[in-house]
Amino acid sequence: MTITPRAGCAVDAEGRIAFELPAANGQSLLLRLRPKKGQPEDTLHALGLDPVGGGRARALLDADPVLAEGRWDVYLLDGSERTRLRPGPRDLRALVGGQPDERRGPLAVRVPYVTKDGYLALRTWVRPAHAEVGRVDVTGGTLTFAARLYGASLLEGAEVRLRLRRGGGVVRTLEPLVAGDGRSFSFTVADETLDSGIWDLFVRPAADAPLIRLARLLDDVAHRKHVFVYPGATAGKAVVRPYYTVDNDLSLEVTRAG
Template sequence: MTTPRAGCTVDAEGRIAFELTAAQGHGLLLRLRPKKGQPEETLHVLDLGPVGEGRAQAVLGPDPVLAEGRWDVYLLDGSERTRLRPGPRDLRALVGGHLREQCRPLAVRVPYVTEDGYLAVRTWLRPAHAEVDRVDVTGGTLRITARLHGASLPDGAEVLLRRRQGEGTVRSLSPLAAQDGRSFSFTVADETLDLGIWDMFVRPAPGSAMIRLARLLDDVADRKRIFVYPGATAGKIVVRPYYTVDNDLSLEVKQAG
């Protein structure tokens, strides 16, 4: 039996239209992938209807907002479900997402192909977001530019580097804000950072919640292995920026040499 395939098209509002040819089913099932060893808990079913010439379509509208994670896509046929292989994916509407002002909360959906060749949807759901624009490494200096969505950057804002291991040591940096009150940049050139992994946040105002720096607003579901940066050598350490499995931006600090 041939494994069914589904193509999909995404529009600028986040709507995803799944299309199948000669589908022998009545709906699509999106399953939030559970953590290893945990049962599945969150499912979302879409009606599948004919659209002519032996084709069928199911549409995931902007609502409901999906929980953050990875959603596997299945074809439903009675009580049976079959995981779908990917067809053509039109993600052009996502490419310029970082240029558009995003609603709050930020809800992002990116269809992608899993490592074992199946169709899935990567989702993010965040109260506010700091979208990374550029990461520049020059000598011993790392310079990052970003833009806030769902928040502004008044006086008193700070960028925070929080060490993931140990006691969660925090270093504070002063961002340079642009005239629009949303875009900002900062540099990392600290020779005294402890070895390990440092996660990066922006705090728009004293006492406000920290907002994670990440790159989410385009068509790349997994950028960890795609966007690879050199390290900045500062004294006896090397500071290398990298994207995590969640597309958040972090720093890896190692001994130089």
């Protein structure tokens, strides 16, 4: 019976990830960007394994280079043979604070997690600018959201956009309440006329700026759709429920009585 090796990992304050597993000669660690269904594998990243004593070896994934956005599977590579790794202990305490280094350029987030079938993987995001969702309040028929921009500032003409998915370009706009730092903002949704369906949320930081998707990425939760679950706000005959998508983006689900 073959025992699948396990790799523990720890994330530090600089965004580096150290993997540790039983030592073996001539082996290395391989990260593979999971291809979309029907597409070939085309992005790999290999890491050397160095002995650290006690029959253990360590591989270090530095903060650079930035890994492409997606899901990366972790393998032990021995020549041309790959063995997918099971998770050992994961130390993600450095991610809990959720304060990225804004001097580094594009926002790059990497969160180790365990897949549904029990293997070790990384969830990564790369965003030129990002709107991090904070507090979500559901009170009666209103929803109030707080958020903060990274990589951009809110200027004249800033707006929040609700866009109906598969709605042929149907959009609603809201004016955000901007804090003195020009980065933090809040907005309220209290509209009983929203069409049924899924509405995706964006912020446009200035009149001529590109849209930035509202999401929550800056902590240790790789997949929050079934972790952060909110009740719906009832406005007239519409029930508006905020939720996070499989990519941790914020959306609204609107349903109507009857």
